[in-house]
Ligand SMILES: Nc1ncnc2c1ncn2[C@@H]1O[C@H](COP(=O)(O)OP(=O)(O)OP(=O)(O)O)[C@@H](O)[C@H]1O
Ligand SMILES: O=c1[nH]c(=O)c2[nH+]cn([C@@H]3O[C@H](COP(=O)(O)O)[C@@H](O)[C@H]3O)c2[nH]1
């Protein structure tokens with residue numbers, strides 16, 4: 001039986017999989033298609049609804065992603081989001097400009113009602129991330145929402161079932177955003193919601209067995225959430241043919257190497273090899289300051305270590321990684337911009353010989369956590385803060401040296417210890433310290449100091465795609481700052497990062 005289908009047309013937005021996920025959650029089958037293939041795909045699957053994603057380009061740029069005008073005459077309901085909304089306006093004869101004020105993050109909005117905003121509060125908060133905006137409506141459209149700086153925050157042509165939103169309903173910070181997507185699916189497209197996916201774990205176990213067969217397989221295990229879940233899942237599929245490799249690259253947090261080794265030897269009966277590779281990583285990084293260069297060096301060195309270990313085991317073809325969707329999209333795709341090359345995706349060397357097994361590649365962190373819990377992995381492992389593979393290599397900003405890593409390790413340990421003491425660990429999604437390549441003047445013991453400054457970051461998020469800084473109480477910040485400056489030699493100043501994502505990212509590099 002053919003399921004009702006929604007096609008999501010990809011213009012390179014950061015949140016495309018989030019749109020897909022919301023549609024999946026509403027029990028509607030959907031597929032993401034590159035914009036260049038949109039018309040062919042529409043003819044092939046005859047979707048009941050179409051969603052245009054956001055994207056990094058400006059519709060006025062020469063060569064910007066475009067869409068055939070005939071798509072608007074097919075009678076299929078279309079929801080354009082951000083770039084998708086701007087493109088709808090442009091193609092249908094309206095216009096888009098770059099206003100003086102841009103909007104990023106939470107923004108107050110007023111809705112005018114109608115099918116798309118059924119049961120949505122008239123005045124609410126939405127999530128914006130745009131530079132351009134619609135300034136002239138195409139014929140037949142009316143404005144259905146506005147913010148202080150964006151007069152056309154939504155527009156529609158009810159007769160033609162065309163809807164456009166400047167904000168992002170798929171992002172959870174848009175209060176009632178999911179309701180708006182559901183209204184599009186159920187009120188505008190009149191779908192019934194006939195898609196329930198089979199159990200993810202059973203499906204994946206079957207697919208992994210198909211891909212790997214009885215071949216020996218390595219798993220890159222960091223002890224983090226994603227690779228632990230990937231390892232347990234693959235172990236369920238292929239048992240002892242799986243060997244986990246944990247690389248201590250000298251860029252780990254305080255005590256992390258020993259903790260990971262102990263936990264995975266005690267808790268799981270899996271083959272685990274720890275490779276101590278501190279010197280080779282640090283020597284490859286010596287003198288390098290560009291963040292993207294550093295990420296690529298680390299990504300490549302990881303793979304070289306895995307290749308060497310695979311030779312020792314003999315006949316290994318596959319490498320399991322705990323790659324998840326944000327790693328993929330932020331590393332750039334044909335349509336999406338490179339935000340940063342995650343070491344496990346954009347940082348992989350071109351000549352790598354192992355084939356990848358990445359069962360979590362389409363999922364977001366909170367979905368991975370749910371799979372982990374279902375697999376019986378203990379909660380204290382599942383709810384740990386994420387820690388990026390390149391580790392302190394991208395938290396020591398600029399050139400990475402052992403001395404700077406040592407300073408950061410101590411400062412970071414104090415910071416996280418005090419957050420735990422204050423009971424904030426589980427309220428914050430990810431917290432860490434960074435060491436900018438900046439020295440500042442201080443006065444300690446009546447003497448001048450000229451020492452490093454430490455930056456503190458604490459973010460709330462569900463999926464790592466967007467986030468807000470967590471308001472740590474001043475007393476707690478004060479205690480942390482005093483302890484860091486008193487206890488960590490080489491630091492005389494502490495600052496707190498109060499930026500969300502967007503416009504910043506979570507990590508500083
Ligand atoms: N020190 C390491 N040793 C071996 N593999 C690693 C190491 N660090 C990262 N990896 C590999 O790179 C992948 C991506 O790293 P990432 O930090 O995103 O995920 P994670 O460590 O598994 O989970 P978390 O996001 O909770 O830290 C991991 O899933 C793992 O396969
Ligand atoms: O395994 C990883 N390899 C990487 O190269 C990498 N870069 C960022 N991160 C983590 O991804 C999430 C989103 O990070 P950003 O907002 O900094 O892009 C955050 O949780 C980051 O810690 C990485 N994880």
Ligand SMILES: NC(=O)CC[C@H](N)C(=O)O
Pocket residue numbers: 013053054055056057058081082083084129130131132133
């Ligand atoms: N998030 C988006 O889709 C952004 C669209 C466009 N690049 C802008 O800045 O307005």
Ligand SMILES: [Mg+2]
Pocket residue numbers: 222224225386387388389
């Ligand atoms: Mg990690």
